[in-house]
Amino acid sequence: MENFASDARAATLALRDLFDQTPLQRNDFLSARFGAEIWLKREDLTPVRSYKLRGAFNAMRKMRVSDPDQQLFVCASAGNHAQGMAFCCRHFGVKGAIFMPITTPQQKIDKTRAFGGEFVEIVLTGDYFDQTLAAAKAWCADRGAHFLAPFDDDDVIEGQASVAVEMMEQLGRAPDMVVLPVGGGGLASGVTKYLHTLGEQTEFRFVEPVGGASLTAALKAGHPVQLNKVDSFVDGASVARLGERTYEALKWASPDQVLLAPEDRICVTMLEMLNVEGVVLEPAGAMSVNVLAELGDISGRTVVCVTSGGNFDFERLPEVKERAQRYTGLKKYFILRLPQRPGALRDFLDMLGPDDDVARFEYLKKSARNFGSILIGIETKQAENFPRLFGKLDEHGFAYRDITGDDVLAEYLI
The missing domain is CATH 3.30.70.260 (ACT domain)
Known part of the structure; x- marks a missing residue:
């Protein structure tokens, strides 16, 4: 286990070639509301406005060490993972094929292409993500490329642990509680594993969207299960099945540590953070803040909320406002x-x-x-x-x- 901590620190040091630490900011507005020390780990401020860059970079970095001849990487993603991989392809000077569903908004396609430039090829295929994923894996096997998984990969998990490494350095101690959004589980796995390795007594709370509660389903069944239906509104965390590796890293969690955030209520938080704090968060990025009122008595405690991403298309703002108004009556x-x-x-x-x-x-x-x-x-x-x-x-x-x-x-x- 100690090796994981040292490897996570090494991954964090290597990340400095790409960007400085993301800020850990005490939020006065939220701290006053809840009578606690509320800190935001601003993963929405990475170069690609998401923590996904961390895991993609670490996995690509380690692959290039173990197999220097590998010059072609593949992923299937319509969002933050695609942008993270594109950024890394350009950084390392390797080729990347990024498979996206045909229905992917043009704004996401353009951003991914901008991050990767001439080093990435974007392939639009499939009406649904499962079709896109199958096409990407088939293409990957045919070309002998390396498939860069979005979360269910040990090196990706190790890279996401860099969030915890920075958080500890910036705070100077372990927080009393960390609130983590969960999609496929890579971020939650990395952060919890790092703090557990250090023997810290930090409490954890995990947040899932109501329409994509894959961790809740896995803990209930005792293994990852496929959700029958997923609400794609919280696109950064709406995952139909928790990863095998991420489940192994999170199976110790109790179901009462997992909180479910209604999609419409998340919209209320997004608008509040935008209007009051001037912070732009995507739906998944707002989830940790959204559940602060459900943490019980946190008065006087130090709570870190990981705001995991800020890739929000402002064309969606009318929908967010509409859903927030309906939720608040x-x-x-x-x-x-x-x-x-x-x-x-x-x-x-x-x-x-x-x-x-x-x-x-x-x-x-x-x-x-x-x-x-x-x-x-x-x-x-x-x-x-x-x-x-x-x-x-x-x-x-x-x-x-x-x-x-x-x-x-x-x-x-x-």
Whole structure:
């Protein structure tokens, strides 16, 4: 085990050829809110705005030592791992083939190409990631290339442990608690293994998105399992199956140490960090901050939250705002059955309060001779305004149905 600690320190030293330590910052806003010492390990500030660069670099570095003739690397990724590998290919001057699903947003393709330049080839194939992964591995075997795994690799895990090495150096001691986002488990495996190797008594909490709880499923089953369905909103942590190596590194964890973050609630944290602190976080990068209220009594304790990435496409900001408003109860959608008579719409509008704003109004169809169905979206400043509005609708005999939480109807109508 001591070898792991020394190897992680060596990996951290080697990383200085690429970038300086990412900041470990005490956050006054969060510290005051929770009465604790809340520190953010800012992995969103690496050159590729994600910790993934660490593991990719370490794995590529060690492969070039063990097999200097290997000049071709392959990965399958639509996000941070792709950008990390591209950056490393250019640094080492080796060729890389990066397989991405056809549906990958152009912004991610362009960023990956910018990091890798002439050293990388981007291959768009497959409508779904499983198809992309299969194509990448087949191509890799055919060309004799080295497949660079995103998390289920000992050298990648060792590279991610550099987060803990820096954290200890910067804080000058072990924190009382570290909060870690979990996707495939590489970051959590590296950080926990390093601190355990040193014999530190730090507590750990792990965070997964509700729609991609692969660690929760693995701990429950006693082995990694394939999730039947994954919500891809938290794209940096929505992994259908925990790795074999990462499970071995994390199987000691108790299920009550794993917290699940609802996707819509993560949006609330993203907006708050952006508007209050000026910190841009991607959904996965906001997860550790999102669960601070669920850590129990942390008053007076030193808690480090790893903000794992900041690759956020601002074209998604309207969706993030929408989801945050719906989660906090500041925006609702409902179908209103409006009488087909003069003045009916005015009667409804008169029920709205001074803080209520019509954000969506769509006539759906005339459902009966004397009534029509209308899709209404209302934004307000206080969540308690909606019970007041619905009370007025009931009092005046308006028929309506709140569809805000109806995923099926929302998908087709909203």
